[in-house]
Amino acid sequence: MGCASWFGRNSNDEDREHLQKLLRVPALPDLIREAAIPNGMQEIRVxxxxxxxxxxGTGGPALPSGFRERLLEEMxxxxxxxxxxxxxxxxxxxxxxxxxxxxxxxRGDVIDLQILTPPKTEATDLHxxxxxxxxxxxxxxxxxxxxxxxVLxxxxxRMLTRADYDGTEDPTLQVTGRILSGGVVQSDRKLGLVVRPQFQHVEVSKAIAKAINSRFYFFDGSTRRGIAKATEDxxxxxxxHPRYHEREERLMxxxxxxxxxxxxxxxxxxxVELGKKLRTPTTAADAALQLEAIGEGAVPTLVEATKLENPELRFYAAEALAYLDRVEAIEPLIDSIRAEPAFRAPALIALQGIDQxxxxxxxxxxxxxxSLEARYGAMAALRDREDGRVTLRGENLQGQFRLYEIESAGPPAVIVSLIRKHEIVLMGDLTPLPHSMSMIGPDGIVIRPLEDTNTNTDSTRLRISRFRPGKPxxxxEVDANVASLIRGITEVGGVYGxxxxxxxMAKEQGMLVDQLAFDPLPKSQRTYYRDGADSESEEDDESDENEEDGGDEDEDEDEDDE
Structure with a gap:
C-alpha cells in the first residue's frame, strides 16, 4: 500500500495541509490591543x-549574619x-x-533608594x-x-533618615531612611508587545510594527527611525518615544x-464614531486615547471636545491634545487643575511635556x-522643564540642595521634597522667625539670638553655631527669617537632613508659624465621581451644566514603600 493510510489519504497530504495551516496569515483585527499585550511593564525591585x-560614632560593628557574609564577599x-x-x-x-x-x-536614569538596617544592628543613628x-x-x-x-x-x-522629617520617638526611624536619586540605572529596560497565540505569525508581527512606526518615530541625527521592531513572530x-519619556504606561x-x-x-x-464616544463619559477616556493614537488627523475632533460643558470630557480631550503638543490643550488643562483634584496629577504631567x-x-x-498641591505641582512641572527652570531662579546651597523662593498670593508655606529632588521651596510671604529664637538642632547645631552689643538686647539676627568632636x-550670623536660617545651616557645614x-523642630516648638509640608504633590490615583446624567451632546448641553461633582480618594502611603 506504500504511504497510503487505511482511509486512502497520503501522509504527505496531511503534512502539506498542516504546513498550509501554519503559513496561513491570520486576519488582522481592528486595533493592536486585540492582537497583542504589553510586556516589561512591571517595576523591577533591586x-x-x-x-x-x-x-x-553612631555606627557599630556588623554582627555575624548572612548580610555580613554577602557584604564581605562583595568587598x-x-x-x-x-x-x-x-x-x-x-x-x-x-x-x-x-x-x-x-x-x-x-541607562543613566536615577532612582530613589530605601535604606534599612539588618534585624540585628548596633548602629544607633545614620543621620x-x-x-x-x-x-x-x-x-x-x-x-x-x-x-x-x-548589576542593574x-x-x-547622602543619607536622609526618617527621624529627620518624622521626628517621633521611635529609635528605628534613626536607622532607616532614603537617598534621593541615589541609584543610577546601568542598562536599558526594553518594552515590547507579545502577540496573542491566535495571531502569532511573522506577517502579523510585521504589520503591527509597521502601524506603530507610521505613527511614532523620531530622528536619530538625520535618520528617521520608528520605535517598533518585529524581532519574532x-x-x-x-x-x-521622547515625548513619552517617564510616561511609558501611557505610550503603551x-x-x-x-x-x-x-x-x-x-x-x-x-x-466621527470616536467623536461621538468622546461625548459619553463611560467611553470618553478610551475614545481620547484612540484619537491620540490617530495623531494630527484627530486634532479637530479633540479641539471641538475641549469646548464641551462637561469637565470630565474636556479633560480627556485636552490631555490627548497635550501629547500631540497642541496649544489648545493648555487652557482646559489649567481649568482641570484648578477645579478637579482627581485630574490634577495627570493634567500637570501632560502640561509639563507640552513643547509650547x-x-x-x-x-x-x-x-x-x-491649593498647596496645585502650587507645588506647578512648581515641580516648571522645574522639570528647561524653559521653566530658569524662571524659578533656584539657589544651590553649598552643593547640598537647592532653595527656591517663590512669589505667591496663596497661603505661605515651607515645602520639603522627599522624592527625587534635594530641594526646599518657600512659597508666599513667610512670617519672620522670632528674634528670641533659641534651640539645639541636629548634629551639633545650636541656634540663638544674636545680642545687640549697643543695647545689650536681642537684635533681629540669629547666630548659628556647630560643634562636632574632632572638627573645628x-x-x-543670619537674619531672623526662614530663607536666611536655611542658608546659615549650610554655611556651618549642615546637609539636607x-x-x-x-x-x-522649629515647627514643633512654635517658632515656625507657617505651614510645613512634605511632598504635597497631587496624588496620581484618585477617583473621579460622576453625578447625574452620563452623556452630553451638542443638542443638550444645558442639562449637564451641574452634573459633575469632583471628588478625590487618597490612598494611604507606606513610608517605607518606594
Whole structure:
C-alpha cells in the first residue's frame, strides 16, 4: 500500500495541509490591543548590602549574619583591604539597600533608594552618613535557590533618615531612611508587545510594527527611525518615544489603541464614531486615547471636545491634545487643575511635556492658587522643564540642595521634597522667625539670638553655631527669617537632613508659624465621581451644566514603600 493510510489519504497530504495551516496569515483585527499585550511593564525591585560611613560614632560593628557574609564577599571582589576591620568601626554601619526601576528606564536614569538596617544592628543613628558605592541586583527564588541578576543599578549618596522629617520617638526611624536619586540605572529596560497565540505569525508581527512606526518615530541625527521592531513572530520590541519619556504606561496604552487598518476613506467614519464616544463619559477616556493614537488627523475632533460643558470630557480631550503638543490643550488643562483634584496629577504631567512656551506662563499662573498641591505641582512641572527652570531662579546651597523662593498670593508655606529632588521651596510671604529664637538642632547645631552689643538686647539676627568632636567649630550670623536660617545651616557645614530636621523642630516648638509640608504633590490615583446624567451632546448641553461633582480618594502611603 506504500504511504497510503487505511482511509486512502497520503501522509504527505496531511503534512502539506498542516504546513498550509501554519503559513496561513491570520486576519488582522481592528486595533493592536486585540492582537497583542504589553510586556516589561512591571517595576523591577533591586537589592544590595552596603556600608554607610562618616558617622560620628553612631555606627557599630556588623554582627555575624548572612548580610555580613554577602557584604564581605562583595568587598573581596572589589579588593578592599582589611574588610573585617573596616566593618568593626563605629563610624560605619551595615545597611540593606532597595530600589525600584521603572518600566522603560534608560541607562543613566536615577532612582530613589530605601535604606534599612539588618534585624540585628548596633548602629544607633545614620543621620548625615554617606552610602558607599553598592551594586544593586534583582533577586528571585527559583527552585529553592536565590538567583541574582547582573548589576542593574549602582547606589551611593547622602543619607536622609526618617527621624529627620518624622521626628517621633521611635529609635528605628534613626536607622532607616532614603537617598534621593541615589541609584543610577546601568542598562536599558526594553518594552515590547507579545502577540496573542491566535495571531502569532511573522506577517502579523510585521504589520503591527509597521502601524506603530507610521505613527511614532523620531530622528536619530538625520535618520528617521520608528520605535517598533518585529524581532519574532510573537514579539515586537518597543523603544520609548521622547515625548513619552517617564510616561511609558501611557505610550503603551496609546500604541495598543492604534488601528491596523490602512488609512482610507473609512478613517473619516472612524473619526466621527470616536467623536461621538468622546461625548459619553463611560467611553470618553478610551475614545481620547484612540484619537491620540490617530495623531494630527484627530486634532479637530479633540479641539471641538475641549469646548464641551462637561469637565470630565474636556479633560480627556485636552490631555490627548497635550501629547500631540497642541496649544489648545493648555487652557482646559489649567481649568482641570484648578477645579478637579482627581485630574490634577495627570493634567500637570501632560502640561509639563507640552513643547509650547505658553505652557510656562500657564503653569506660573497656578503659583497663586490657594491649593498647596496645585502650587507645588506647578512648581515641580516648571522645574522639570528647561524653559521653566530658569524662571524659578533656584539657589544651590553649598552643593547640598537647592532653595527656591517663590512669589505667591496663596497661603505661605515651607515645602520639603522627599522624592527625587534635594530641594526646599518657600512659597508666599513667610512670617519672620522670632528674634528670641533659641534651640539645639541636629548634629551639633545650636541656634540663638544674636545680642545687640549697643543695647545689650536681642537684635533681629540669629547666630548659628556647630560643634562636632574632632572638627573645628563653625559659626554664621543670619537674619531672623526662614530663607536666611536655611542658608546659615549650610554655611556651618549642615546637609539636607540637618536643614529638614531644623525646620521640623522649629515647627514643633512654635517658632515656625507657617505651614510645613512634605511632598504635597497631587496624588496620581484618585477617583473621579460622576453625578447625574452620563452623556452630553451638542443638542443638550444645558442639562449637564451641574452634573459633575469632583471628588478625590487618597490612598494611604507606606513610608517605607518606594
Amino acid at each position: 537589592n544590595g548590602v552596603a556600608v554607610v560611613n562618616q558617622l560620628p 573581596k571582589l572589589n579588593e578592599i583591604p582589611e574588610p573585617n576591620e573596616f566593618l568593626e568601626r563605629d563610624s560605619n554601619a551595615l545597611v540593606q539597600v532597595r530600589g525600584l526601576i521603572r518600566p522603560g528606564a534608560r 548625615g552618613g554617606w552610602l558607599l558605592d553598592t551594586r544593586l541586583r534583582h533577586q528571585q527564588l527559583l527552585q529553592n535557590t536565590v538567583r541574582s541578576s547582573d 543599578a549602582i547606589g551611593t549618596g 510573537d514579539f515586537i520590541e518597543i523603544d520609548v 496604552t496609546v500604541v495598543r489603541a492604534l488601528t491596523l487598518a490602512a488609512e482610507s476613506s473609512s478613517t473619516q467614519t472612524r473619526l 512656551t505658553s505652557a510656562v506662563a500657564a503653569l506660573k499662573g497656578l503659583l497663586d492658587e490657594a 567649630d563653625a559659626f554664621a 540637618d536643614a529638614i530636621a531644623t525646620l521640623r
